[in-house]
Amino acid sequence: MFPARFGTLLATGLLLGAPAIAQQAGPPLGLVPLPRAVQTSAGTYALPQQVSVYAAGPAAQNVAELLKGFLAPLGKTVALTTNRQAAQIRLLPAAAGASGGPEAYQLVVDKSGVSITAAGGAGLFYGTQTLLQLLPAKAAAAARVPYVRIADAPAFGWRGGMLDVSRHFFPVSFVKKYIDFLAAYKLNTFHWHLTDDQGWRIEIKKYPKLTQVSAFRKQTLIGAQQTFKTPADFKYDGTPTGGFYTQDQVREVVAYAQKRYVTIVPEIEMPGHSVAVLAAYPELACKPGPYETWTMWGVIDDIVCPTEPTFKFFEDVLTEVCGLFPGPYVHIGGDEAPKTRWKESAAVQEIMKKEGYTDVEKVQGWFNRRIEAFLAGKGKKMVGWDEILEGGIDNKATVMSWRGEKGGIEAAQHGNDVVMTPAGYLYLDAGQNPRPHSPDEPLMISGYLPLEKVYGYNPLPKELTPAQQKHVLGPQANLWTEYITTPAKAEYMLFPRLLAVAEVAWTPAAQKNYAAFLPRMGQQFAYLDAHNINYRVPEPVGLDSLSMRQQGGQAVFTLRSLVPGARIHYTLDGHMPDETTELYTKPLAVPQGARLRVRAVTIAPNGRKSPPAELLVR
Template sequence: MKLKPLFIYFLLTITTLSSVFAQQSKTNDRYPIIPKPQNLIPRKGEFVINAQTQIVLNNDDEQLKTAVGFFTDLIEPSTGFKLGYTSNKDKNVIVFTLDPGMKNEEEYRIAVSSKIIDVRSKTAAGAFRAIQTLRQLLPAAVEQKQVTSAVKWSIPAVVISDNPRFDYRGLHLDVCRHFFPTEFIKKYIDLLALFKFNTFHWHLTEDQGWRIEIKKYPKLTTVGQWRPETAVGRTTTDTPIMDRKYDGQPYQGFYTQDEIREVVKYAQDRFITIIPEIEMPGHALAALTAYPELGCTKGPYEVAKHWGVFNDVFCVQDTTFTFLQNVLTEVIDLFPGKYIHIGGDECPKVRWEHCAHCQAFMKENNIKDEHALQSYFIQRIEKFLNAKGRQIIGWDEILEGGLAPNATVMSWRGIEGGIAAAKEKHDVIMTPSPYCYFDHYQADREKEPLAIGGFTTVEKIYGYEPVPEALTREEAKYIKGAQANLWSEYIGTTEHVEYMVFPRALALAEVNWTKKESKNYNDFVERFQKQAKRLDVLNVNYAKHILKTTSTTTAK
């Protein structure tokens, strides 16, 4: 008889938990926002957008007009409604107000009732993030490019207060191993914007191809964009020569400066900064093929046709620095953001060790060894860019031989580089390959397309914590955010890019945006089920593994 009260307590606990889980599931269905907002209070009712809905702008700010223009342009094709502007309506309006009292540059607040949607933010960027939240609360059909009838264009009533956990939220794309056209780059940027990324890292130069027009050095694209053929299967520098296989087809592609300006403007209108990457001193074969005098052996060179790390790198000589400074001057003119990525990774020293020019240069400048020579190289480029009002970002190898004074480090070979840089009070972007390399397999490799290796699932990414435990609270402030990288050795089509990036990018979006104590993987998967329908309408070839897992679990 004594067990009866305990049994009743047990039943009440189970009932309560079931009720909580059911309520959370209902909330996720009604508010399937990714990344999850910091604070969300459900309300009864809904706001319905119709032909009479109007916009109120409480600030005469050009960037705010750009952000709101994105929203009106988004909904017009599918709804048929061209929302006008007003200044004195108090119902059936969407009101945007800039509030300088807010702390975070991307902070926003949304209050939705049946009469009004009130959006407040410190900046236009915050308003744009709020618009992505409203977009995700609308039916997925809003993404269609033709008028869709029989859809109620409703947004559920809610109060949301939101801001990002990290200021830097990045996604990278390598367009050198394989090239992707500008229309796809715009689609990629659109998808970044939808899930509140704010940085696109555009990897533009490599051993396998130079992809950016430089007016002063036309051979970078007339010669450097071409490779004679491309590796088939897993053919790398480690593959014995007799076992290497190629497709026999010349490969090319580059972006004109006009195309780059167009993409940069497109990203700016979506409040995304583009960071261009110009690789140095390694990964330079395409440039050396175009201008062999820049290498230690003086050539001849060939644009790489397989993958891996190559010994031929930029020779450390004054003519090389003149060349790179001229290239970077044109790059600066194209990209208005404060950062220029200069690579710095995977630079073998063997050519420098046997190069008379490099050895003489080291002696003349009292440089003790080749690691210090790389540090000199990076610091000299940094001084040039700093003088132009820009800052450098480099992969964590730039730590070798002493870090450039104002450099930001991307920690990719694990977390150690990030820890070391943060302890030296350098800004850090965490992008460790076990969690942030989207060229890794994401499921059973026997059933997946060929990938570079690894195993990085959506759940693994979702569980990633960008701030290493080894850092103190003060040191942790130098961790500015996380970035995912997509290297394209084994990714030759835009459809394959989408398959490798989505939905893994959504998991990282939530890592970067949402407080870690508010994250829950099962909760995320529930919300993704709704956003998957949006990706379907947007014609995104995303991987469906977590949907299949959910379906199996539900069936059981």
């Protein structure tokens, strides 16, 4: 049924790690992220309403239990069976010695049913996620799966997504949903940003005031702080806000993530971004208080003092944190720590004299190394933002490069492991509209990060040698929440850009192609709709000066939607298009010489509208 060369393709492309060309002989499958090797043939397998799953061993049984929940919305009921031949879905262990690692998998659909083979539970899980994308998005009488053979493995071991719950608190239900987002698209690391100046979000038994005081602020800034020019511009809502996760809730989230093969990396900020700590425990400051949980965004001079009581505090906190999170990493922040208070502190001057430092920045390196040694004693690896390089680190710390790639390049050259997360490519709180603070978009931080720029990112800098590139663990997308107040808005900022992140993290750069990605991405919108995800509907493509062609004194635009089944409506007078304005049915011809503002929107099948694409035609 399938060409014999598939076995060779698997051996060279998957087992040896070389990029294999995805081959398809039928209609496009619309898979995101793109697998390493795909072959299709004529025919489909009809998955019955009663599905038997063969699963031998704890890992396969865990995946089979998850599969029950995944297939239920499609009208399928799942039962486990010990009869491999009678099963419609078979979760199988890879042969002993098979290469590819625990996240690699093979998926085969033929007349005998569905077989997913992997060396580990993660690979079996990712095989089921691919299978779900081959099934209809909604319940259907005939759920047919195309005949296919897929051999797949990730390009990177760290495929991350960060959620900041400090600036705005999100309930456990959404944290689990965020983990679902990651897992569905084969991202395997959830960076949980739990503490910052604006709120402390994790219960620490030894320090109850962290959840009584530090977890709440008295009010929140109204509007975009970066647009304010004078103190008179700052207005507040006057509404107390906050929240925290109990240790039982943390354990619940950790267990939820583990079942989906997602590792959680908790972040406890130190020594900067710590004024919420000082609100509860002002004795940890260099300068007498009082302090309050901060109501603004950005960076504040007030940070903890690097004294023995501060070390005792963080060691106690980290002891409880390490007991809650079984993953290998703990993130200590380490970014944006002004030294204004440290320069004024007699205690810090004494540290500098004792350690022989002439630069106060070296004190933070000394601080970090003490914390790193403590974490190592707990069996944990320390992660920090790229500022931790400035005070000096050994080659055991992992660096998150966020201020561009420079820090990551320096760290990899030094022998440190690196997670690439540059703000200009992977900060998904940045705007999705080229017009800053567009009235057609919700309030957000400044910056413009379109889908194409996210997709085009390559986490392996050319400045690194092949040996140094091995220190790049992978990429991570971050979602900071200064202006993201609700789960719906978080989803709007994440999707569809998170789909591009997934392909950056999973698919080798040599196989990526943005033009080919777009139609595959388009097929994902039906699945996002089925899961009630509030994605941003992409604006129509083609209304730009580069796409314009001249014809008979007119500017002609050929528009298309990235959402299958969507309609495009437009106006020529600058008004917002909607269902009542002109429907786009053929290339749009606009007379030149007249000053016209053309606007066009996509109206998705579910009725939701995109922001407008617009162009001033002269």
